[in-house]
Amino acid sequence: MKNLFASLPALLLLAGGAQAAAEKAAPQQKWESVKLGGGGGFVPGIVFHPKTAGVAYARTDIGGLYRLNPADDSWTAVTDAIADNAGWHNWGVDALAVDPTDDGKVFAAFGLYTNDWDPTNGQIGRSADRGETWEFADLPFKVGGNMPGRGMGERLAVDPANPKILYFGARSGNGLWKSTDGGATFAKVDSFKAVGTYAPVPGDTTGLNSDIQGLTFVTFDTTSPKADGGATSRIFVGTADNKTASLYVTEDAGATWAAIKGQPKKFFPHKGKLSAAEKALYISYADGSGPYDGTDGAVYRYDIERGAFTDITPSIGEKIAFGFGGLALDAQKPGTVVVSSLNSWYPDQHIFRSTDSGKTWSRLWEWANYPEMNLRYKQNVDKAPWIGPGFLDNDTKHLGWMIECLEIDPHDSDHWLYGTGLTLYGGHDLTKWDANSWDEKLTISALADGIEETSVQDVASIPGGTELLAATGDVSGFTFKSAETLGEAPKKNWYDPHWTTNAGVDFAGAAGKNVVRIGNSAGSKQLALSSDGGDTWAEHPGADTKAAGGIVAMSADGETIVWSASPGGVLRSQGGKEAFKAVFSLPEGAIVASDKQNATVFYGASGGKFYVSTDAGVTFKVAAGELKGAKNMVDVAAHPVKAGDVWVSTDAGVFHSTNYGATFAATSTALKNTQQVALGVGSAKDSWNVYAFGEGAAGARLYGSADGGKTWVDIQGDKQGFGTTSTGKLAGSGNVAGLVYVGTNGRGVFRATVSLGGEKPGARRLSRRARA
Incomplete structure (x- = not known):
C-alpha cells in the first residue's frame, strides 16, 4: 500500500549522492497504541x-x-x-x-x-x-x-x-x-x-x-x-x-x-x-x-x-x-x-x-x-x-x-x-x-480495551487537518480528527459506504478536507470521497464494480484521482463524478502518488523506473532523474507543503528530488533495502523529519532522520516490535512535531513522539485549519 506523506524541505542532499554516515545511538522511545x-x-x-x-x-x-x-x-x-x-x-x-x-x-x-x-x-x-x-x-x-x-x-x-x-x-x-x-x-x-x-x-x-x-x-x-x-x-x-x-x-x-x-x-x-x-x-x-x-x-x-x-x-x-x-x-x-x-x-x-x-x-x-x-x-x-x-x-x-x-x-x-x-x-x-x-x-x-489486533492497510496525517486516517482490514477504517483523540476509542468507523477492508487512503495536499479511500472487495463500487476530512463519506459515482484494492492518489486540489487498482489496472477520474478511464502509460500494479501542492503533477513507480505526469494523471513519462543502483522502487512520498519535493524508497535506499524527479540524490548509504518512507513535522522551525523502514546499523528497523537522511537514528528500539518491515505502514504527523505512526499487520497502529535532536518534540508547528 502507498503512504502519502511529507518530504524534507531543508537540509537537502544535492548532487552526487550522499556519503555513508554513522548512525546515531537509538533514543529510548515510548511506543503506545492508537486506541480502537x-x-x-x-x-x-x-x-x-x-x-x-x-x-x-x-x-x-x-x-x-x-x-x-x-x-x-x-x-x-x-x-x-x-x-x-x-x-x-x-x-x-x-x-x-x-x-x-x-x-x-x-x-x-x-x-x-x-x-x-x-x-x-x-x-x-x-x-x-x-x-x-x-x-x-x-x-x-x-x-x-x-x-x-x-x-x-x-x-x-x-x-x-x-x-x-x-x-x-x-x-x-x-x-x-x-x-x-x-x-x-x-x-x-x-x-x-x-x-x-x-x-x-x-x-x-x-x-x-x-x-x-x-x-x-x-x-x-x-x-x-x-x-x-x-x-x-x-x-x-x-x-x-x-x-x-x-x-x-x-x-x-x-x-x-x-x-x-x-x-x-x-x-x-x-x-x-x-x-x-x-x-x-x-x-x-x-x-x-x-x-x-x-x-x-x-x-x-x-x-x-x-x-x-x-x-x-x-x-x-x-x-x-x-x-x-x-x-x-x-x-x-x-x-x-x-x-x-x-x-x-x-x-x-x-x-x-x-x-x-x-x-x-x-x-x-x-x-x-x-x-x-x-x-x-x-x-x-x-x-x-x-x-x-x-x-x-x-x-x-x-x-x-x-x-x-x-x-x-x-x-x-x-x-x-x-x-x-x-x-x-x-x-x-x-x-x-x-x-x-x-x-x-x-x-x-x-471488553477488549487494550487488545489491538487490526491489520492496518494504510495510514495518513493531513497537515492542518485530520491528524490520523487509518485504513484497516476487517473493521473498515477510522478517523482521528486531532492528536488529543488518539487515546479515545472512536465513536464510529468508516461506513456509508462500509467495506470490511479498506486498502488505502489519501488526501488533497492543498485542500486537506478532501479525502479518498478504497475498498478491497470487487463486486460493488470500492471508492469513496469525503469533503470533511474523513468524518463522512459518499460513494464515488464514477467507480465501477470491478476495480478494487491497490493504491489511490488524490490531486493537490482534490479534483483528480489516480487509482492503481488490483484488479483493475491504473485508472483516472476527474471532478468527483467522472467515470474512471484507463491510464495506459503506467504499468499495471504501479505505485502512484500525488504532488501535494501542484495539482497537475502525479508520480508513479514500477520496478526500477520512476514516472511523472504533468497533465493531472492523463499521461506519465519516465523521469529524467536517475536513482543509481535502484532496481526496485517500494514507496513514494511527496512533501505535503512543498511542490516538486518527492522521496522514493528503494532496494538501494532512499532517494530525494526537489525538482519533480528531474534529478535525484541518494541519502546516506547507512540505510539499505528500505520499505515505506514518510515525513512528518520536525522539532526545528519549518523542518520536517523523514522516517523509513530499512536495514541499518541496528538491523531491520524503523529509522528517523532530522538532517535530510545524512544520518539515521533507530527510533524503534529493542522493546518494540512492529512485525515484518515489508508490511509496516508509516506516516509522520503533519501537525505535531516528532509524532510518528506505524501501522502493523496485526497489532493496529502504534505511535510515538520521537526525539531526533533540536528542541523538545511535541510542539505544534502547523495550524489546525485545513488548507483551502
Whole structure:
C-alpha cells in the first residue's frame, strides 16, 4: 500500500549522492497504541489461572498475547517485544497455558502458518513473570496461529501435579510432544500414534486448507492418581479425526494410549473441559475445524468413572445448522455449563446455559413473533462505541461470530468472557441468567480495551487537518480528527459506504478536507470521497464494480484521482463524478502518488523506473532523474507543503528530488533495502523529519532522520516490535512535531513522539485549519 506523506524541505542532499554516515545511538522511545478499544479481530483463546484470582490471558491469531488487568477489564500486550522484525511470526498464538502451581508462569505456542507464508518453525515460549520476559524452546516444525482450526484447544497444557511436565498437540501430522523440564525442551511422544486426519480442502495448493489440523486439545484429569514421578496419570487428548477416533486417554502418564470406547465419531472435538467435582469431561463438537466452517455438531458429557458418553446437545426446536465451539464450566458451581454455537450466521450466534450438567438448557435468546426476538441480555459497547453504528446497528449478529473461546472466571461465577471475530465480549452478572426471566437481563459488554489486533492497510496525517486516517482490514477504517483523540476509542468507523477492508487512503495536499479511500472487495463500487476530512463519506459515482484494492492518489486540489487498482489496472477520474478511464502509460500494479501542492503533477513507480505526469494523471513519462543502483522502487512520498519535493524508497535506499524527479540524490548509504518512507513535522522551525523502514546499523528497523537522511537514528528500539518491515505502514504527523505512526499487520497502529535532536518534540508547528 502507498503512504502519502511529507518530504524534507531543508537540509537537502544535492548532487552526487550522499556519503555513508554513522548512525546515531537509538533514543529510548515510548511506543503506545492508537486506541480502537474493541480489538478488531479474532480472539480464539482465553485462559484464567485456576488458583489465583485476576490472572488471565487472551490469545489472538495475528495480534499476539494479552494479560488481563482485572481492576478495569483492560488488557496489556505482552508479546510486542518479541515480534520478529523480519516477520510477525510471534504474533500468531496457536495455544496458551498457565502453570496451576505458579501464577507467574505462562506458556504459548508461537507461529503464524504451517505453509510457506511463514518460513519459520514454531516455538513454545515460556515466561516466569506474567509475560514481561520470554524464553523459547524451538520446535522442528511449524505452528499455525492463523491457520484453520486455530480456535480449537487448548493444545498446550501444564501438568498440575508436576509443572515440569507440559504437553503440546501439534498440527501437520507431527503428533504429541512433551517437555519434562518446564518447557525448555520438547520431545515427541512416540507412544501416541494418532496425528489427526482432517484437512478442510485437501487439494488446496496454497497449503492453507490442505494441512491436516492435527491435535485439538490436551486436558489433565486432576482426579486421577499420581503416577511415578508425581505426574498426573490420566490425560485426555483430542484429535481432528472423524474416521477412526478423535478422543484418546492414557491411564499411565503417557506410557500407553487408547481411543476411548463409545465416543462419537461423526464430529471433531473442539474443547475438552474437566469438571473435577463431577469427575466428568465435557466436549464440544463440530463437523468443521473452524473458525468459519461448521454446519452440524453436538455437546457430550463423558462420565469418567462409568466410562460412558451422554449426548447433552442443546436443542433449538429445529435441525441445527451449526457446530459447537465455546464451552465453559463454572468451577464454583459444578454442573453449570455454558456452550456456544461456532458459526450461526443468521440471525445470531446461540449461547446456552445449563445448571444441571446438561440435562436441561436455557437460551440467551429465542424467537418471539418473527422477526422479533426475546433476549435475556442487553449490550454495552462504551469501551468501543464504533461497534454500535459500525456493526450492531447494521447486522443481526449482535452476539458475534466465530465463538471458539468462552470462559467463566473460576473465582467469580458472574464474570465471563468470550471471543469473537470482531471483539471480546463478556460481563459481570452472568448468574442473572438463572432467574430464567426475559425481564431480568444480564449485560454483555465489549471488553477488549487494550487488545489491538487490526491489520492496518494504510495510514495518513493531513497537515492542518485530520491528524490520523487509518485504513484497516476487517473493521473498515477510522478517523482521528486531532492528536488529543488518539487515546479515545472512536465513536464510529468508516461506513456509508462500509467495506470490511479498506486498502488505502489519501488526501488533497492543498485542500486537506478532501479525502479518498478504497475498498478491497470487487463486486460493488470500492471508492469513496469525503469533503470533511474523513468524518463522512459518499460513494464515488464514477467507480465501477470491478476495480478494487491497490493504491489511490488524490490531486493537490482534490479534483483528480489516480487509482492503481488490483484488479483493475491504473485508472483516472476527474471532478468527483467522472467515470474512471484507463491510464495506459503506467504499468499495471504501479505505485502512484500525488504532488501535494501542484495539482497537475502525479508520480508513479514500477520496478526500477520512476514516472511523472504533468497533465493531472492523463499521461506519465519516465523521469529524467536517475536513482543509481535502484532496481526496485517500494514507496513514494511527496512533501505535503512543498511542490516538486518527492522521496522514493528503494532496494538501494532512499532517494530525494526537489525538482519533480528531474534529478535525484541518494541519502546516506547507512540505510539499505528500505520499505515505506514518510515525513512528518520536525522539532526545528519549518523542518520536517523523514522516517523509513530499512536495514541499518541496528538491523531491520524503523529509522528517523532530522538532517535530510545524512544520518539515521533507530527510533524503534529493542522493546518494540512492529512485525515484518515489508508490511509496516508509516506516516509522520503533519501537525505535531516528532509524532510518528506505524501501522502493523496485526497489532493496529502504534505511535510515538520521537526525539531526533533540536528542541523538545511535541510542539505544534502547523495550524489546525485545513488548507483551502
